[in-house]
Amino acid sequence: xxxxxxxxxxxxxxxxxxxxxxxxxxxxxxxxxxxxxxxxxxxxxxxxxxxxxxxxxxxxxxxxxxxxxxxxxxxxxxxxxxxxxxxxxxxxxxxxxxxxxxxxxxxxxxxxxxxxxxxxxxxxxxxxxxxxxxxxxxxxxxxxxxxxxxxxxxxxxxxxxxxxxxxxxxxxxxxxxxxxxxxxxxxxxxxxxxxxxxxxxxxxxxxxxxxxxxxxxxxxxxxxxxxxxxxxxxxxxxxxxxxxxxxxxxxxxxxxxxxxxxxxxxxxxxxxxxxxxxxxxxxxxxxxxxxxxxxxxxxxxxxxxxxxxxxxxxxxxxxxxxxxxxxxxxxxxxxxxxxxxxxxxxxxxxxxxxxxxxxxxxxxxxxxxxxxxxxxxxxxxxxxx
Numbered sequence: 179x180x181x182x183x184x185x186x187x188x189x190x191x192x193x194x195x196x197x198x199x200x201x202x203x204x205x206x207x208x209x210x211x212x213x214x215x216x217x218x219x220x221x222x223x224x225x226x227x228x229x230x231x232x233x234x235x236x237x238x239x240x241x242x243x244x245x246x247x248x249x250x251x252x253x254x255x256x257x258x259x260x261x262x263x264x265x266x267x268x269x270x271x272x273x274x275x276x277x278x279x280x281x282x283x284x285x286x287x288x289x290x291x292x293x294x295x296x297x298x299x300x301x302x303x304x305x306x307x308x309x310x311x312x313x314x315x316x317x318x319x320x321x322x323x324x325x326x327x328x329x330x331x332x333x334x335x336x337x338x339x340x341x342x343x344x345x346x347x348x349x350x351x352x353x354x355x356x357x358x359x360x361x362x363x364x365x366x367x368x369x370x371x372x373x374x375x376x377x378x379x380x381x382x383x384x385x386x387x388x389x390x391x392x393x394x395x396x397x398x399x400x401x402x403x404x405x406x407x408x409x410x411x412x413x414x415x416x417x418x419x420x421x422x423x424x425x426x427x428x429x430x431x432x433x434x435x436x437x438x439x440x441x442x443x444x445x446x447x448x449x450x451x452x453x454x455x456x457x458x459x460x461x462x463x464x465x466x467x468x469x470x471x472x473x474x475x476x477x478x479x480x481x482x483x484x485x486x487x488x489x490x491x492x493x494x495x496x497x498x499x500x501x502x503x504x505x506x507x508x509x510x511x512x513x514x515x516x517x518x519x520x521x522x523x524x525x526x527x528x529x530x531x532x533x534x535x536x537x538x539x540x541x542x543x544x545x546x547x548x549x550x551x552x553x554x555x556x557x558x559x560x561x562x563x
Contacts, residue, residue: 372511
């Protein structure tokens with residue numbers, strides 16, 4: 179069915195470019211049909227007799243690729259058979275690899291793919307999103323330094339939609355206005371300082387304005403516990419998770435049945451990785467991690483310490499994923515060290531229906547003017563040449 183959809187000119191050019199080059203950086207802003215095109219490219223490569231594997235940095239992103247393209251996808255760590263200390267898959271020879279959300283790739287992880295010598299490597303992503311947490315920014319550097327390797331999608335398929343309009347303005351360093359379109363809403367609410375913003379979120383939950391089944395709260399700061407009071411600061415991930423749980427799923431336990439949870443460590447033997455989201459299920463005293471793809475993973479008591487509540491998480495952890503509704507916390511407290519344009523852009527483009535930015539709007543205005551930069555080996559090599 180997807181093949182029946184007419185490709186625009188930039189999509190047609192990108193398909194041909196990918197078919198005729200061994201290494202390609204496929205890039206576009208949100209709303210330009212990149213994920214759809216990945217499936218189309220995979221089918222075209224298969225028609226040429228190529229073996230194709232799709233992957234992404236996170237499990238949720240991989241699941242979304244499968245849902246939207248019909249092709250099985252995996253995390254990069256699963257594809258390379260990560261075993262906790264090393265990748266056990268020895269070669270990718272004879273296989274064309276298509277990797278989505280490539281803006282998240284560190285230099286080391288990309289090197290693990292390349293040194294296994296895939297017959298073709300297509301890196302797809304959005305260069306305006308967050309830089310990798312680990313060393314390097316290879317996808318960004320390829321886009322900026324090696325234009326001969328780049329295929330860019332230039333036609334928007336969501337030009338009239340509210341979230342797309344807001345994201346585009348932020349991408350260009352502008353402050354978006356409140357916007358509404360059919361089925362979509364983008365709005366900013368000046369809720370005030372951290373405590374006021376924290377209380378506002380809790381009121382939204384108590385009033386059931388937010389359906390946490392299809393809403394994710396994104397916040398820049400985890401928050402450190404005060405030595406004297408043992409409390410976490412307001413409007414931080416740790417404090418919000420504790421207080422939200424008290425409302426929606428009260429319990430004496432840190433995590434209980436039906437809580438939203440996230441894995442915070444790579445547990446490769448359980449096919450759980452840092453950032454994997456799911457739901458807590460407890461059967462006969464056994465703690466189970468029910469992944470969003472429906473797979474149930476029993477965990478030992480020793481591993482439960484690597485599981486945390488996930489009603490509220492960082493934008494980094496949710497990069498590559500999407501939710502119907504996104505609440506993004508934007509505060510002056512975080513504007514000098516954590517907030518920047520890529521973070522706000524990435525957070526907003528995670529929303530499919532509603533995106534609500536709350537906090538102190540002056541912080542958002544400041545952050546949109548901050549575009550972080552890294553110095554990398556690829557940049558140095560380009561300068562030397």
